[in-house]
Amino acid sequence: MRLEELKNRWRLEPGAEYRCDRNLNLYKIPDQPDLVTQAAAGYPLKITAIEPTGIRIVLVADDYPGWLRLTDLEAITPAAAPYQPPTVTRQDIEQAIPGAIAFTQAAMAVPNQYLWGGTVAPNYDCSGLMQAAFASVGVPLPRDSYQQEAFTNTIDQAELLPGDLIFFGTPERTTHVALHLGQGRYIHSSGKDQGRNGIGIDSIVDLSDPVSQTYYQQYRCSGRIMGGYKPQQAV
The missing domain is CATH 3.90.1720.10 (endopeptidase domain like (from Nostoc punctiforme))
Known part of the structure; x- marks a missing residue:
């Protein structure tokens, strides 16, 4: 599937906030196996770039960057509301x-x-x-x-x-x-x-x-x- 078709199908938009529907692996490089971090189900993320090899994202709650594989796009959906960090004393x-x-x-x-x-x-x-x-x-x-x-x-x-x-x-x-x-x-x-x-x-x-x-x-x-x-x- 071409990149434009992926963008339209999954409603991908740089700067938009999404949520993980399941646990996800994130990578240092989109087409390599090196894990950089993981995102638990429900974790908020924001798309920063859309490339033919992957989607560059930042995990909103901890500002951590990584690459999401195109094959995992079905596991994210647009967030209902922006992430609000809790106030913790x-x-x-x-x-x-x-x-x-x-x-x-x-x-x-x-x-x-x-x-x-x-x-x-x-x-x-x-x-x-x-x-x-x-x-x-x-x-x-x-x-x-x-x-x-x-x-x-x-x-x-x-x-x-x-x-x-x-x-x-x-x-x-x-x-x-x-x-x-x-x-x-x-x-x-x-x-x-x-x-x-x-x-x-x-x-x-x-x-x-x-x-x-x-x-x-x-x-x-x-x-x-x-x-x-x-x-x-x-x-």
């Missing part, structure tokens, strides 16, 4: 933290593996698990671990409370994020190279496990979520 977050923790533990309880770009069950990457867990309790977060670090208020390791985020990486940049459970224990989705190839629990206090040791050596900082992410929605 620190008090709201404190009340939501037990639910976010419960989400990660339920995700760990089913078979899963680490998936770069994964934000929907059962397979997540590290920041995708954090984003999905807090989204499940009405707290939107930005997408990537380094963005989540910048979004939180930095706290000392000694100040960690359940629900705070722990960041790992290099001196230059965060590359991994975990959710603090209390008493130095944290839950995260980690890869095969130095993690568990899926969701597991480790510690920044008890370093008897090799995975805990590995990540402790890459500890950067900790952060506290103070509000919900407000998207720029720039096209």
